[in-house]
Amino acid sequence: MSKKRGIAAERELLHMLWQKGFAVARVAGSGSVPEPSCDLLAGNGQAKYAIECKMSGNGRKYITKEQVESFIEFSDKFGLKPLLAFKFLRKGWFFLSPESLNKTPKGYSISLDTAKERGVKLI
Amino acid sequence: MSKKRGIAAERELLHMLWQKGFAVARVAGSGSVPEPSCDLLAGNGQAKYAIECKMSGNGRKYITKEQVESFIEFSDKFGLKPLLAFKFLRKGWFFLSPESLNKTPKGYSISLDTAKERGVKLI
Numbered sequence: 001m002s003k004k005r006g007i008a009a010e011r012e013l014l015h016m017l018w019q020k021g022f023a024v025a026r027v028a029g030s031g032s033v034p035e036p037s038c039d040l041l042a043g044n045g046q047a048k049y050a051i052e053c054k055m056s057g058n059g060r061k062y063i064t065k066e067q068v069e070s071f072i073e074f075s076d077k078f079g080l081k082p083l084l085a086f087k088f089l090r091k092g093w094f095f096l097s098p099e100s101l102n103k104t105p106k107g108y109s110i111s112l113d114t115a116k117e118r119g120v121k122l123i
Numbered sequence: 124m125s126k127k128r129g130i131a132a133e134r135e136l137l138h139m140l141w142q143k144g145f146a147v148a149r150v151a152g153s154g155s156v157p158e159p160s161c162d163l164l165a166g167n168g169q170a171k172y173a174i175e176c177k178m179s180g181n182g183r184k185y186i187t188k189e190q191v192e193s194f195i196e197f198s199d200k201f202g203l204k205p206l207l208a209f210k211f212l213r214k215g216w217f218f219l220s221p222e223s224l225n226k227t228p229k230g231y232s233i234s235l236d237t238a239k240e241r242g243v244k245l246i
Binding site: 029046 | 146149150151160164198
């Protein structure tokens with residue numbers, strides 16, 4: 001996925017979460033800074049999330065072990081709940097806890113069907 | 124203050140807070156998005172802060188009523204403690220709660236002496 005499309009997807013999710021009653025911030029330079037990070041941070045006074053966005057094609061989504069570990073490290077250190085946001089083309093966004101992913105030799109993956117089964121609603 | 128110097132100051136504070144044991148994220152486009160926002164978000168599992176940075180010259184710092192209100196609105200909605208970070212030249216950073224600022228006709232201000240008196244330590 002191009003950087004531009006990635007940012008557009010993050011912005012789309014940011015606006016969606018504002019409309020759902022969350023205060024949301026997009027992280028500068030996520031993926032390009034040495035420290036662990038995430039793409040968005042969102043909270044509604046009660047629930048507080050660190051969010052990693054994935055939007056790549058229509059099929060099964062993959063995420064490396066390193067990405068997941070760095071993301072969980074950031075979330076735990078800050079004190080936020082880690083949440084993966086996967087966008088499936090024409091199906092919208094699905095929110096999953098890292099534990100809901102399927103293990104692969106190089107990391108983790110999720111199919112649309114599994115995302116539908118295991119996805120959580122944010123409000 | 125130029126945008127470039129502002130970003131450099133935010134990055135300096137980001138690294139300082141990582142060294143103090145916080146997970147920190149710099150917000151993309153803060154000050155240029157329509158939604159209320161802040162400059163940094165930081166948490167150490169217990170304390171969780173929204174941080175607005177101010178670094179302009181050496182003397183008294185000013186911040187408009189609108190900036191403070193928008194910042195507090197964001198912090199409250201998210202569920203973070205609002206914290207203002209003022210950098211005084213050759214004196215370093217001072218962290219203040221918005222209630223510690225002095226009221227002016229157009230907003231708020233803080234002098235180095237008052238920042239020294241009322242500033243809080245983060246850990």
